[in-house]
Amino acid sequence: MDGTLVNTEPYWMSVETELVESYGGTWTHDDAMQLIGSGLLESGRVLREAGVDLEPQQIVDLMTDRVAELLRTQGVPFRPGARELLADLRAQGIPTALVTMSLRRMALDVLDQIDFPAFDLVIAGDEVDRPKPFPDPYLAAAAQLGIDIVDAVVIEDSPTGVAAGAASGAVTLGVPHIVALDGCGADELWSTLEGRTTADLADLHARFAKEGAR
CATH class of the missing domain: 3.40.50.1000 (HAD superfamily/HAD-like)
Structure with missing residues (x-):
């Protein structure tokens, strides 16, 4: 879905960056690139290691809610064709x-x-x-x-x-x-x-x- 059907990867990257920085950490574009296509729980573990003081499932739920909000407010950008x-x-x-x-x-x-x-x-x-x-x-x-x-x-x-x-x-x-x-x-x-x-x-x-x- 993400990246093949719809161009939501920029939403995920933005949410990851906001979340890590809110806990005083640093999240680079290269860091975000490493998570593309990964399972969300694995992504949650990586973000926890980057300083987000939440359990992986909590991180997943928080990010999903935030990306869903962006989809509602900014639209669903379908990939060409x-x-x-x-x-x-x-x-x-x-x-x-x-x-x-x-x-x-x-x-x-x-x-x-x-x-x-x-x-x-x-x-x-x-x-x-x-x-x-x-x-x-x-x-x-x-x-x-x-x-x-x-x-x-x-x-x-x-x-x-x-x-x-x-x-x-x-x-x-x-x-x-x-x-x-x-x-x-x-x-x-x-x-x-x-x-x-x-x-x-x-x-x-x-x-x-x-x-x-x-």
């Missing part, structure tokens, strides 16, 4: 899942801003034992969709997300946003989703499907 590609997938009857390390309540807030039912299911960060870069979230999504993971295409914008997709056995597409994805294990990199359709994803899958795919 993402909403349009989802609409085409729905029109073609392709099952879709949103796999995000954000909390479910935040994911649902974002999905409320899409004017059609974009996803069949949501797998959120507070619903998995092992977050990205482990493959578990994507394997759970495939199981709940009732598909074989090798029949899936994962679309990601972060190194940890790409690692999770690749480890799951899905064809993995990287769409770089804030961080580069060269050498991270994506089957292919696209500079943008703008102008892309279901046919483009079908072609990608046909070229890179793992052995055993139907």
Whole structure:
């Protein structure tokens, strides 16, 4: 979701900086870059080590509330082509899942801003034992969709997300946003989703499907 479907990473970075500085610490752009794609509890642990005198779960809840407030007041900035590609997938009857390390309540807030039912299911960060870069979230999504993971295409914008997709056995597409994805294990990199359709994803899958795919 964050960085692939919507451009919320600047919101997260701003909230992280405000929080660390409120406890007298220093949080740099490079520090924030290291957390892109990470599970929120892991991010909470890192921020605690940076001086935030709260438990990791408290940090997660506080940050989620603050980012949700920014989404309400400043809007949901969708990434170019993402909403349009989802609409085409729905029109073609392709099952879709949103796999995000954000909390479910935040994911649902974002999905409320899409004017059609974009996803069949949501797998959120507070619903998995092992977050990205482990493959578990994507394997759970495939199981709940009732598909074989090798029949899936994962679309990601972060190194940890790409690692999770690749480890799951899905064809993995990287769409770089804030961080580069060269050498991270994506089957292919696209500079943008703008102008892309279901046919483009079908072609990608046909070229890179793992052995055993139907």
